[in-house]
Amino acid sequence: SAVISQKPSRDICQRGTSLTIQCQVDSQVTMMFWYRQQPGQSLTLIATANQGSEATYESGFVIDKFPISRPNLTFSTLTVSNMSPEDSSIYLCSGTISGNEQFFGPGTRLTVL
Amino acid sequence: EDQVTQSPEALRLQEGESSSLNCSYTVSGLRGLFWYRQDPGKGPEFLFTLYSAGEEKEKERLKATLTKKESFLHITAPKPEDSATYLCAVPLMNRDDKIIFGKGTRLHILP
Numbered sequence: 702s703a704v705i706s707q708k709p710s711r712d713i714c715q716r717g718t719s720l721t722i723q724c725q726v727d728s729q730v731t732m733m734f735w736y737r738q739q740p741g742q743s744l745t746l747i748a749t750a751n752q753g754s755e756a757t758y759e760s761g762f763v764i765d766k767f768p769i770s771r772p773n774l775t776f777s778t779l780t781v782s783n784m785s786p787e788d789s790s791i792y793l794c795s796g797t798i799s800g801n802e803q804f805f806g807p808g809t810r811l812t813v814l
Numbered sequence: 815e816d817q818v819t820q821s822p823e824a825l826r827l828q829e830g831e832s833s834s835l836n837c838s839y840t841v842s843g844l845r846g847l848f849w850y851r852q853d854p855g856k857g858p859e860f861l862f863t864l865y866s867a868g869e870e871k872e873k874e875r876l877k878a879t880l881t882k883k884e885s886f887l888h889i890t891a892p893k894p895e896d897s898a899t900y901l902c903a904v905p906l907m908n909r910d911d912k913i914i915f916g917k918g919t920r921l922h923i924l925p
Contacts, residue, residue: 702860732911743901743915744858757911793857801846801905801913805857 703728703796705806713812714784721780722792722809729774730796734803735767738791750777750794784813816841816906820916828924830891835919837902838884847885848913849878850901858901892923 704727714720724733733750748756748769756769771777781788789812795803817840827833839847846865850858862871864880871878875896877888887900899918906912 705857734911743917746912749911759912791855795857797911800863802848802860802863803913804860805850808855808857810855 703730703798703804705794705796705804707792707794707806707809709809710807711810711812713814716785716813718784719780719782720784720811721778722794724777724779724794724806726775726796728798730798732797733771733777734795735769735777735779736793736795738793738808740790744793747779747792750779781811784811786813789813816904816914818902818904818914818916820900820902820919822919823917824920824922826922826924827889827892829893832888832890832892834889835887835900835921836884837887837916839902839904841904841907841914843907845905845907847880848903849876849885849887850903852899852901852918854899861900889921892921894923894925897921897923 706725708723735747736744738744746759747762748758750756750769750771752771768780791808791810793805793808795805797803819838821836846863848863849861852858862878867882869880875890879886899920901915901918903913903915
C-alpha cells in the first residue's frame with residue numbers, strides 16, 4: 702500500500718480566489734488521480750494526473766478551472782480556480798502502485814463563501 | 815452503460831447483529847472489484863480486491879464475496895467501531911485507469 706498525505710486538510714476561501722491542494726505519496730506510484738466528493742455523495746473523478754504531461758480530464762472538468770501538475774512520481778497538485786460556492790466539496794487524491802487498487806489521501810475539505 | 819449499484823443506502827444494526835451489504839455491477843469483463851471503508855471527513859480506506867467469481871476475502875469481522883453479477887460484504891457480530899460508509903468500485907472495461915464507485919452503504923452499529 703501507499704501512504705498519501707494532503708495539504709491543506711481544510712480551508713475556507715472567498716469566491717473568486719484560487720486554492721492549490723498538494724498531494725504527497727511516500728512511495729512511487731504509477732498513476733495519481735484527483736476526485737471530488739460532495740456532501741453525502743460518492744466520489745467523482747476529476748482527472749488523471751500524468752507525470753510530465755498534461756492531465757487527462759473527465760467530462761465536465763476543464764484544465765482552466767482545475768489545473769493539475771505532477772512533476773514527479775510522488776507529488777501532484779490540484780488548483781481550484783476562480784472559486785464559487787458550488788466548488789465547496791472534499792477533494793481527494795489517490796494513487797496506484799500495481800494493479801487497479803487505488804489508495805486515497807485524507808482529503809481536503811474546501812468551503813467557499 | 816457501466817454501473818455500480820449498492821444496497822441498502824443505509825443500515826442500522828444492533829451490536830452483534832450480523833448482516834450483508836450488496837454491490838451489483840454491470841461492467842463487462844470484470845477486472846476486479848474493490849471494497850473501501852470511509853469514515854466521516856476522511857478518505858476511503860482500501861479493504862479488499864476480488865477478481866473472480868467464488869473468491870472470498872476476510873478481514874476481522876468483514877468477509878467479501880464475489881459472484882458474476884454482484885459482491886457481498888458480510889459483517890459478522892459488528893461493533894460500533896464498524897460504523898462507516900462502505901463503498902464498492904470496479905475498473906472500467908476500456909480504461910486502464912478509471913474506476914467507478916457506487917454511492918455507498920452508510921452502516922450504523924448501535925451499542
